[in-house]
Amino acid sequence: MIRYILNGLPIGAIYALVALSYSFIYAASGVLNWSQGDMVMLGAYIGFTVYQILNLGFVPAFFISMLAVAIVGIGIQRFILRPLRKSNAPAINVTIATLGASIIIRNLALMIWGPDAQLFPFPVSNKPISMGSLSITPQDILIVLIGILLMIIFQYFLKKSKEGKALRAVAQDRYAAVLMGIDTEQSDRSAFGLSAAIGAVAGILIAPIFFVTFNMGAGIGLKGFVSAVVGGLGSVPGSIAGGFFIGIVESVAGGKISSGYRDAITYTLLILVLWLRPTGLFLKKRKQKV
Amino acid sequence: MLEIKGISASYGATEVLHEVSLKIEKNKITTLIGGNGAGKSTTLNCIMGIVKATKGSIILDGKDITKLRTPEIVKLGISLIPEGRHIFPNMTVMENLEMGAYSRKDSKAELKNDIDSILDFFPILKTRYKQLAGTMSGGEQQMLAIGRSLMGNPQVILMDEPSMGLAPIVVEEVFNIIDKIQGMGKTILLVEQNATLALNYADYGYVIELGNIALEGTGKELLSNPEVEKAYLGL
């Protein structure tokens, strides 16, 4: 059992980041952005283009990928969200428009990187380290550590920095935030840029364990979204917990039952949560946002 | 001085303000009274640039601010304490006060100093500065909303029904505070349904009905006006 829990941590950390990106953008801008999964894909491709093709190094790959994908996210805010907000479009229209953006991004990725699936290993050993009956690879440890580090930095940004507090204010009460003099155009931009950058990191982290393809965003995006809903959509800590939870459930289900039932179990869980605890598993009664 | 000159405003195709004009004198309390749906909140949201005026102009100390965006209007020193308070529920009292100072460029030390003096001004907040604002009582939340507005160091404060939903003793406390704030040299536009109380404190008042200014006069004049008495003061 402990073995499967341990094995679920790396993918759990990745789900947690994707869930966090969905929830944060949703809380801070009110938009469910369906292109979040494609930010993960772009992050993976850009990161490893920088790392393996341009040979600029592993650490720079993170930063360049985050920056490039953040610019894509800001582009979506600028060219999709902003015009639709100006014309007072209902939220559902914005969400559908992000779905359109998602398809366009996938097709561009297909044109740039081609149809073949790729695996990008990390520059660390993939040989398991054993501790009794348990074993974990240095690569997995690195994935979990980088994921957790980013979550801590992000949480710190939200709680301590002026801009982070402003984003929380917008998430809690957009009208009141405007009255404080917060520019919601700017906060939308930050929400889209930051969420995209978080997605990019998830992409680099998933690349060594999951095939990178132009349409991988659909799968990882959906898993991240499910994690967010299970943990509490709109809540950053809830979504992080949701991501680890789904990652571990999948690993345990795959190991103890059968990997063929893994997705069925995940989605059954989603339906149960929507039915029995629609605010998410980990939230207190009072709806707690970022 | 803040001058509203013949502004109109609409929601969709429905015009709800029809060429409303108000003069809000410096360092005075001006009140705007009227019944439900008369257009009081809309007037305040127009001043803040949240609802766009379709006609007329809003002039602050000779500067036309009608077309400015809300963040710029806040920077010029106008603050709205909204109807229903709208404190940030999952932030502490302290963080709410910090948000009030969002548009200020002053140093951390200066802001800290101002937070301390706000906490001295509102003893009720002082003991609770770490509490999540959403868990406080209505009266406490109203004090916080006022304190948060003061943190922005505004010259003009617009208050939308600060007495709404509060026990009479708390209402009295709120009005005492409004009085003190005027004493600090602030200019106040007070929107109220509690007309008697508002007119008692106000230097000048306007009555709005269905989006039109129906009457105006000093607080005393309006209090003794038979029409006002019949419509807003009588029981």
Ligand SMILES: Nc1ncnc2c1ncn2[C@@H]1O[C@H](COP(=O)(O)OP(=O)(O)OP(=O)(O)O)[C@@H](O)[C@H]1O
């Ligand atoms: N967001 C909105 N969308 C559409 N109509 C609105 C909106 N806000 C207000 N109205 C309408 O505009 C008119 C004026 O409303 P407003 O809120 O300004 O009145 P008020 O004087 O503040 O009333 P109250 O004392 O109840 O707060 C009303 O007819 C109201 O129904």
Ligand SMILES: [Mg+2]
């Ligand atoms: Mg109102």
